[in-house]
Amino acid sequence: MWRVTEHSASTTTSPRSRVSARVAAIAESATLAVDAKAKALKAAGRPVIGFGAGEPDFPTPDYIVEAAVKAVQDPVNHRYSPAAGLPVLREAIAAKTLRDSGYEVKPSDVLVTNGGKQAVFQAFAAILDPGDEVLLPAPYWTTYPEAIRLTGAEPVEVVAGVDQGYLVTVEQLEAARTPRTKALLFNSPSNPTGAVYSPEQTAEIGRWALEHGIWVITDEIYEHLTYDDAVFTPVVKVVPELADTTIVLNGVAKTYAMTGWRVGWMIGPSDVVKAATNLQSHLSSNVANVSQRAAVAALEGDLSAAHEMRTAFDRRRRTMVEMLSTIDGVVCPAPQGAFYAYPSVEGLLGRTIRGVTPTTSAELAALVLDEVEVAVVPGEAFGPSGYLRLSYALGDDDLVEGVTRLQSLLREAV
Structure with missing residues (x-):
């Protein structure tokens, strides 16, 4: 077992970190963190709908x-x-x-x-x-x-x-x-x-x-x-x-x-x-x-399975964009690729929702999870605040239910 000698202890002017500065500076993956939290809440019996995961919901062919x-x-x-x-x-x-x-x-x-x-x-x-x-x-x-x-x-x-x-x-x-x-x-x-x-x-x-x-x-x-x-x-x-x-x-x-x-x-x-x-x-x-x-x-192999997934993603993409675009304060360009929507929520920041006035997208995402049990990733994970990322790589029914909850909550903003 390593021991600190009396001499070394007396000459130490400041404690050294147990973790290197370079590794300590790494931020946790926000997308994985949101997904993990959503899964933990689900495991605890909460009806959480997670839009955080960046993975297809289909089985491997x-x-x-x-x-x-x-x-x-x-x-x-x-x-x-x-x-x-x-x-x-x-x-x-x-x-x-x-x-x-x-x-x-x-x-x-x-x-x-x-x-x-x-x-x-x-x-x-x-x-x-x-x-x-x-x-x-x-x-x-x-x-x-x-x-x-x-x-x-x-x-x-x-x-x-x-x-x-x-x-x-x-x-x-x-x-x-x-x-x-x-x-x-x-x-x-x-x-x-x-x-x-x-x-x-x-x-x-x-x-x-x-x-x-x-x-x-x-x-x-x-x-x-x-x-x-x-x-x-x-x-x-x-x-x-x-x-x-x-x-x-x-x-x-x-x-x-x-x-x-x-x-x-x-x-x-x-x-x-x-x-x-x-x-x-x-x-x-x-x-x-x-x-x-x-x-x-x-x-x-061929790309037939990929094309089937793309067809499903396209359907979900259209549904999500249409639903998000009905919320006052949300601007949601139609994504042209991948399986994420990235709406601007800057029009909601500074407005009060159920007694809370979020000023950042991180605060808004936390409010959404607490109030309607929907997990989204805030824009701070990807650069500037003021945005949310929602994956549409989840089932159609969960997608509609999750965005419906968002609509209900965010329409309360005053």
Whole structure:
């Protein structure tokens, strides 16, 4: 057992934290926290409806589960495999990229990760140094700034509000650029807003990044979830010259309802992927082989299950937007992708609801949970206050009931 000597105790001028400053500075994932609280209340018998979780409510398709069952029974999957991923899965990812994004990548330039979050962190870790800056369009997914700060770099928020449809412009990016700007995070379709950049907007941003030698880290996890006339546009497809300074992040979680299987990937230049693989070899080694075999089945199959989910999400999207838009003080653009609505609630702040006058979206979200047992994520988790994120990846009946409760409560604002 370690003991503090009399000498060391007497010379200590201030107590040292038991947790490193860098890790202590990390904020808890707000989306997971809201989801956990909603589930805990449900387990206690409360009729909570949760709009916080960012995962499909559908089961993983049968053919993927069957591939996993078969993999469990094969002893080859009971052993370590290459840290970068099973060769067959890296090949399937390369083939899927050509099929869905329209450009070729080498399997050797693919790194399979434990879900998309590990890909996010390792992408930043591979190219950033302390003092670097990353342009981060806001609203943003809650993990991005924390992953950036863990490298010693700094996120620089570039805010696009509801009036811009949550889409930043090249002019805004240029105004935020400094000599320390190393990278741009690009997420389309977007979590949390559901915004989708057009092919023209994507190309313009890509050409701007290329002109200024700025890395693009593009998160494409929602590529198959677009609605109406919106289309997913791979930045490397429209600006091929960016391939040497772009890292693509993706995974099977959203497209195939495989959030719990934990399979993501990053695609990038050979030297960056090699560096990230070295990091992963010490951090976590290989992704579970059974999950990798399931991912192979997912990527080699067709997209019919994804299309069925998209049809359901589209129906729910329309219902949610229509219902939210009837509330005075709420402005809810129709999301063009992913499965989130991101209404502005600035018109409700400062108004009194059941004796409480919330001045931030965090206070409003707390009031909503306390009064009508509906869990939503406040805008503070994604950037500026004044917004709420509601996932429509839940059953139709729960969605209608939850938004009806919101309508009833928020219409009391005076």
